[in-house]
Amino acid sequence: xxxxxxxxxxxxxxxxxxxxxxxxxxxxxxxxxxxxxxxxxxxxxxxxxxxxxxxxxxxxxxxxxxxxxxxxxxxxxxxxxxxxxxxxxxxxxxxxxxxxxxxxxxxxxxxxxxxxxxxxxxxxxxxxxxxxxxxxxxxxxxxxxxxxxxxxxxxxxxxxxxxxxxxxxxxxxxxxxxxxxxxxxxxxxxxx
Amino acid sequence: xxxxxxxxxxxxxxxxxxxxxxxxxxxxxxxxxxxxxxxxxxxxxxxxxxxxxxxxxxxxxxxxxxxxxxxxxxxxxxxxxxxxxxxxxxxxxxxxxxxxxxxxxxxxxxxxxxxxxxxxxxxxxxxxxxxxxxxxxxxxxxxxxxxxxxxxxxxxxxxxxxxxxxxxxxxxxxxxxxxxxxxxxxxxxxxx
Amino acid sequence: xxxxxxxxxxxxxxxxxxxxxxxxxxxxxxxxxxxxxxxxxxxxxxxxxxxxxxxxxxxxxxxxxxxxxxxxxxxxxxxxxxxxxxxxxxxxxxxxxxxxxxxxxxxxxxxxxxxxxxxxxxxxxxxxxxxxxxxxxxxxxxxxxxxxxxxxxxxxxxxxxxxxxxxxxxxxxxxxxxxxxxxxxxxxxxxx
Amino acid sequence: xxxxxxxxxxxxxxxxxxxxxxxxxxxxxxxxxxxxxxxxxxxxxxxxxxxxxxxxxxxxxxxxxxxxxxxxxxxxxxxxxxxxxxxxxxxxxxxxxxxxxxxxxxxxxxxxxxxxxxxxxxxxxxxxxxxxxxxxxxxxxxxxxxxxxxxxxxxxxxxxxxxxxxxxxxxxxxxxxxxxxxxxxxxxxxxx
DNA sequence: TATGAATGAGATTTCATTCAT
DNA sequence: AATGAATGAAATCTCATTCAT
Numbered sequence: 180x181x182x183x184x185x186x187x188x189x190x191x192x193x194x195x196x197x198x199x200x201x202x203x204x205x206x207x208x209x210x211x212x213x214x215x216x217x218x219x220x221x222x223x224x225x226x227x228x229x230x231x232x233x234x235x236x237x238x239x240x241x242x243x244x245x246x247x248x249x250x251x252x253x254x255x256x257x258x259x260x261x262x263x264x265x266x267x268x269x270x271x272x273x274x275x276x277x278x279x280x281x282x283x284x285x286x287x288x289x290x291x292x293x294x295x296x297x298x299x300x301x302x303x304x305x306x307x308x309x310x311x312x313x314x315x316x317x318x319x320x321x322x323x324x325x326x327x328x329x330x331x332x333x334x335x336x337x338x339x340x341x342x343x344x345x346x347x348x349x350x351x352x353x354x355x356x357x358x359x360x361x362x363x364x365x366x367x368x369x370x371x
Numbered sequence: 372x373x374x375x376x377x378x379x380x381x382x383x384x385x386x387x388x389x390x391x392x393x394x395x396x397x398x399x400x401x402x403x404x405x406x407x408x409x410x411x412x413x414x415x416x417x418x419x420x421x422x423x424x425x426x427x428x429x430x431x432x433x434x435x436x437x438x439x440x441x442x443x444x445x446x447x448x449x450x451x452x453x454x455x456x457x458x459x460x461x462x463x464x465x466x467x468x469x470x471x472x473x474x475x476x477x478x479x480x481x482x483x484x485x486x487x488x489x490x491x492x493x494x495x496x497x498x499x500x501x502x503x504x505x506x507x508x509x510x511x512x513x514x515x516x517x518x519x520x521x522x523x524x525x526x527x528x529x530x531x532x533x534x535x536x537x538x539x540x541x542x543x544x545x546x547x548x549x550x551x552x553x554x555x556x557x558x559x560x561x562x563x
Numbered sequence: 564x565x566x567x568x569x570x571x572x573x574x575x576x577x578x579x580x581x582x583x584x585x586x587x588x589x590x591x592x593x594x595x596x597x598x599x600x601x602x603x604x605x606x607x608x609x610x611x612x613x614x615x616x617x618x619x620x621x622x623x624x625x626x627x628x629x630x631x632x633x634x635x636x637x638x639x640x641x642x643x644x645x646x647x648x649x650x651x652x653x654x655x656x657x658x659x660x661x662x663x664x665x666x667x668x669x670x671x672x673x674x675x676x677x678x679x680x681x682x683x684x685x686x687x688x689x690x691x692x693x694x695x696x697x698x699x700x701x702x703x704x705x706x707x708x709x710x711x712x713x714x715x716x717x718x719x720x721x722x723x724x725x726x727x728x729x730x731x732x733x734x735x736x737x738x739x740x741x742x743x744x745x746x747x748x749x750x751x752x753x754x755x
Numbered sequence: 756x757x758x759x760x761x762x763x764x765x766x767x768x769x770x771x772x773x774x775x776x777x778x779x780x781x782x783x784x785x786x787x788x789x790x791x792x793x794x795x796x797x798x799x800x801x802x803x804x805x806x807x808x809x810x811x812x813x814x815x816x817x818x819x820x821x822x823x824x825x826x827x828x829x830x831x832x833x834x835x836x837x838x839x840x841x842x843x844x845x846x847x848x849x850x851x852x853x854x855x856x857x858x859x860x861x862x863x864x865x866x867x868x869x870x871x872x873x874x875x876x877x878x879x880x881x882x883x884x885x886x887x888x889x890x891x892x893x894x895x896x897x898x899x900x901x902x903x904x905x906x907x908x909x910x911x912x913x914x915x916x917x918x919x920x921x922x923x924x925x926x927x928x929x930x931x932x933x934x935x936x937x938x939x940x941x942x943x944x945x946x947x
Numbered sequence: 948t949a950t951g952a953a954t955g956a957g958a959t960t961t962c963a964t965t966c967a968t
Numbered sequence: 969a970a971t972g973a974a975t976g977a978a979a980t981c982t983c984a985t986t987c988a989t
Contacts, residue, residue, distance in 0.1 A: 185953075201484040203395050207980065217954045222981060224952085284482045287542040288534070290475055291482065292393040301543060308544075325559070331552045334538060334545070338553065339527075342480070342534030346526060350479040351493060352500075353526070360523045361530065367517070368560035377970080398962060409971040414964060416969090569974075585868040587779050591959065601975045606960060608973085668866045671926040672918070674859055675866065676777040685927060692928075709943070715936045718922060718929070722937065723911075726864070726918030730910060734863040735877060736884075737910070744907045745914065751901070752944035761949080782983060793950040798985060800948095 186224045188214040194235045198280030229295045236285030239278050246271050247310050257318020269358045272344045288341050324369050378416045380406040386427045390472030428477030431470050438463050449510020461550045464536045480533050500525050516561050570608045572598040578619045582664030613679045620669030623662050630655050631694050641702020653742045656728045672725050708753050762800045764790040770811045774856030812861030815854050822847050833894020845934045848920045864917050900945050
C-alpha cells in the first residue's frame with residue numbers, strides 16, 4: 180500500500196480548498212500547508228495556480244461523467260434514462276466526497292474570470308450534454324418522451340440542473356424538497 | 372440638464388466593470404479612471420469595495436424587480452403571469468443597458484466568496500421569488516395551472532431561469548433557441 | 564527650500580543602487596529602504612522596475628548630453644571640439660556625482676537583457692553621436708581634421724570612449740594614464 | 756564516432772544560452788532542457804551556476820587566444836602584427852560558431868555583477884593584452900610603429916576593440932563599415 | 948554517472964485603504 | 969466634496985541547489 184504521492188496530496192488539498200474557499204481565497208500557502216508539502220512543489224508539478232485549478236475541475240468532472248454514464252446505462256427506457264441522469268447529477272452534487280464545489284467554480288457556468296484554457300473545460304463539459312442528448316434521443320425513439328429536439332431539450336434540462344444545484348449549494352434558502360420537485364417538474368414536462 | 376454627479380459616475384463605471392471583469396479584476400484604479408474622478412472618492416462615497424459591489428448589485432436588482440412586477444401586472448391569468456414573468460426575466464438578462472452581469476456575479480447564486488452583508492442581497496432577491504409565488508398561487512386558484520405548491524414551484528422555475536441565463540451569458544455554447552425552448556418547457560410542465 | 568519629494572528620493576536611491584549593484588542585485592526593498600519610503604511607492608510612481616531603471620538611465624543621460632554640448636560649444640576649431648568632446652565624455656564618467664554607472668548598465672552598449680523600451684534609450688543616445696558628428700564635420704570644413712566620413716568616424720571615436728571607459732570603471736587593471744593615452748591616440752589619428 | 760558526452764552537451768547548451776539570454780535569464784532548466792540531460796547533472800558536473808558560467812567564458816576565451824596568437828605569428832612586422840591582431844579580434848567576434856557573446860557577458864568589461872572568481876577571468880584575459888603588447892614592442896623595435904609605451908598603447912587599442920565590438924554586437928545602429936573604419940583609425944594613429 | 952522531485956528563501960507586483968491637503 | 973500620494977501586507981511565481989533513488 181503506497182502512500183499518496185506529494186503530487187496527489189497537492190491535488191486533493193487543492194480540490195478541497197478551491198471548493199470551500201473559492202479561487203481567490205485559496206492561496207499557495209493554504210494549499211501547501213494543507214497538503215503538507217513545500218510551496219514550490221505546486222508550480223513544479225502544476226505550472227501555476229490556474230492550471231492546478233483546471234486540473235482540480237477536470238478531476239471532479241471525470242468522476243462526474245463516470246457516474247452519469249453508469250446511471251444512464253442502467254435505464255430501461257429513454258424517459259427512465261433522463262430521470263436517472265437527473266437524479267445522478269443532483270446526487271453527485273451533494274455527495275460529500277465528490278468535491279463538487281470545485282467544479283461549480285470551474286465549470287463553464289461559473290462567473291469567475293479565468294484566463295485558463297477555458298476551452299478544455301468547455302469541451303470536456305460538453306460530454307455531459309452529449310450523454311443526456313443520447314438518452315433523450317432514445318426516449319423519442321422508444322416513445323417514452325414527447326417529441327422534442329434532443330439537443331435543445333438537453334440544454335434546457337441541464338440548465339435546470341445547474342440552477343437547482345446552485346440554489347441548493349450556494350443559496351441559503353433552498354427548500355428541502357427542491358431536488359424532488361425538480362425531478363417532478365422535468366417528468367411532467369417531457370413524459371409522453 | 373444636470374450632468375451626472377461624480378457619485379453616480381462612479382456607480383455606473385463600477386457596474387460596467389464589475390460586470391465585465393468580475394469582482395477581483397475590477398480595481399479602484401480602473402473604476403476611478405473609467406469614471407474620470409479621483410481615486411479617493413470611492414471610499415469617500417461608498418465606504419469600501421464590497422459595499423460598492425453590493426450597491427451595484429442592488430441597483431440592478433431594483434430595476435429588475437420593477438420590470439418583473441410590471442410584467443406580471445399585465446397578466447390576464449395565473450399561467451399567463453408565470454409566462455410573462457419568465458419572459459421578462461430572460462429579456463432583462465440580455466438587455467444591453469441592464470448591467471445584468473453585475474447581478475449575476477453578486478446574486479445569491481454566484482460562486483464568489485463575499486464577506487459582504489450577503490443577507491441584504493438575499494432578502495432583496497427573495498422578492499423575486501415572492502413575485503413568482505404570487506402569480507403561481509393565482510394560477511392555481513384560477514385553474515390555469517396544475518395544482519402544485521406555489522413556493523417550491525417558484526423555486527424550481529427560478530432555478531431554471533438561473534441556469535438558462537447562465538448558459539446564455541456565461542457559456543459559449545448556448546443554442547439560439549434556448550430561451551424559447553425554456554419557455555416551452557415551463558409551459559408544458561405547469562399548464563393545467 | 565523644499566525637501567526632495569519622495570518620488571525624487573526614490574530616483575536618487577535607485578540611481579545609486581543600480582549603478583553600484585547592477586540591475587538584478589538591486590531590489591525594491593533596497594531602493595525603498597535607502598530612499599526611506601514605502602515599498603509600494605515605487606510602482607505607484609514608476610510603474611515597474613524596468614521603467615524605473617530606464618528613468619534612471621535617461622536622467623543621467625540628460626545631464627551627460629548637457630555637459631557634452633557645453634564642452635563642444637567652447638571649441639575654437641573642429642579638432643578642438645573633438646578633443647573637448649572626448650575629454651568631457653571621459654571626465655563625466657569619473658565624476659563622483661554623475662551616477663555614470665547606471666548609464667553604463669542601461670546604455671545600448673550594456674550586455675544586460677532588457678525588455679524595456681530599449682528604443683527610447685537608443686534614440687536618446689544617438690544624440691551623443693550627433694553631437695560628435697557635428698564637430699567632426701566642422702573640423703573637416705575648417706581644415707583642422709583629416710578628411711574622413713564624419714558619421715563613421717564619430718562611431719569609431721565613441722567606440723573608443725565606450726571601451727576606454729569600461730576599462731577604467733569596470734576592470735581592475737586600467738593604467739592611470741589611460742584616459743590621457745586615449746586622447747593622444749585620437750589626436751594622432753585625426754589631426755590634419 | 757563518440758557522441759558528445761553529457762557533460763559536453765551541457766557546456767555547449769550553456770554557452771549558447773548564456774550568450775543569447777544573458778546570465779540571469781538563463782536557468783538550469785533551460786540549459787538541461789536544451790542539452791537534453793537531467794537537471795541534476797548540472798551541479799554534479801559544474802558545481803554551481805557561476806562556475807558553469809565561468810567555464811563557458813574560459814572555453815571561448817581559450818579559442819579566442821589561440822586565434823589571436825595564430826594571427827600575430829603570421830606577421831612580417833610589428834605594425835602588421837598589430838593590424839592582424841585587431842582584424843582577428845574583430846573577426847572572431849562575428850564568427851557564428853565562436854559563441855562570442857558569452858565572453859562579452861563574462862569578460863572583465865561586462866557590466867554584470869559576478870561573485871565569480873572574477874580573478875581567474877581577469878588573469879586569463881590579461882593574456883590578450885600581453886599578446887598585443889608583444890607585437891607593439893616588436894613594432895617599435897623594427898621601426899614600423901611610432902614610439903609609444905607598448906603596455907598603455909595595448910590598453911588603448913583593446914579598449915577600441917571592446918567598444919567597437921559592443922557597438923557591433925549589442926547596439927542596433929552600427930554602420931556596416933565600422934570594423935574597417937576602426938582598422939583605418941588604428942593604422943593612422945600608430946603607423947610610423 | 949544520472950535523474951527529477953523536493954525545498955524554501957526571496958523577488959516583484961498588486962491594490963484596498965488611509966490621510967494630508 | 970475632491971484629490972492622488974503614500975502605505976505595506978499579501979500573493980504568485982522563480983529557481984539554484986539538495987538529495988534520495
